């Protein structure tokens with residue numbers, strides 16, 4: 610190649626390089642907003658508020674290590690009659706509470722694919738939260754399971770003229786660590802009740818459940834009630850109504866189970882926040898809403914989480930080697946290592 614040809618080849622390379630578009634990336638500032646034409650400002654504001662979108666808080670399956678597991682502290686109260694004939698007692702009750710939590714956690718760990726809408730492609734994400742029985746921190750003998758023998762608050766009446774499901778009397782009387790632990794009250798159904806199914810209600814950050822001792826007694830049958838009510842504690846609403854703020858939970862007729870006739874022959878849900886026999890699916894939006902609430906400074910739900918971020922863990926180091934945007938608040942438990950790429 611002649612010298613002049615080499616020169617032009619170099620000039621050509623420089624021009625090509627010089628004309629390549631450069632993508633600059635930075636977070637939006639007030640100055641950016643001032644520079645925008647009026648008609649674009651609305652859109653820019655919408656984009657910059659993605660830090661409140663539920664999906665920004667759902668675990669990213671490409672970077673699971675960026676979403677540490679969250680543990681919600683719970684304790685259990687077995688409310689019994691004064692003659693001790695209306696609830697589990699002693700070690701049997703303690704085992705019941707721990708097995709119930711283990712079973713509910715198992716559903717959280719497995720998370721099922723959504724039944725609805727039919728033919729959906731809703732992703733199945735890890736829920737990344739679990740329940741943890743939390744005894745009193747300074748009492749080595751405390752198991753986080755308590756017993757009360759009190760005829761005044763022993764019974765839970767779900768319906769009828771004596772209905773008391775919204776009464777907080779039992780909570781006011783016996784709650785322990787109410788500001789930092791979800792208190793679950795296992796109560797007895799009214800003696801006259803004919804339907805011995807399980808029932809539950811959420812009152813603030815406490816849960817009342819009944820029907821376990823009166824019913825079939827197997828702990829695993831009642832894990833869905835715990836998961837559903839815990840969903841309410843963590844800000845989730847009933848999902849069949851279309852008013853829960855999630856696009857991935859469709860409106861439907863809320864069939865309890867599959868049947869031979871429409872609509873329940875096909876349009877039955879398995880979502881945890883619908884009323885159905887399964888209740889073992891959490892959608893990405895629901896998972897995101899739970900984590901958003903747990904990440905919100907000042908939210909009562911955040912105080913229910915075991916503060917695992919207060920203890921440094923080398924093993925929780927996050928290494929970032931490519932472009933990552935975190936559009937959410939995160940609790941970090943280890944170092945963040947940003948790898949520089951040499952050109």
Ligand SMILES: [Zn+2]
Pocket residue numbers: 837841847
């Ligand atoms: Zn509910």
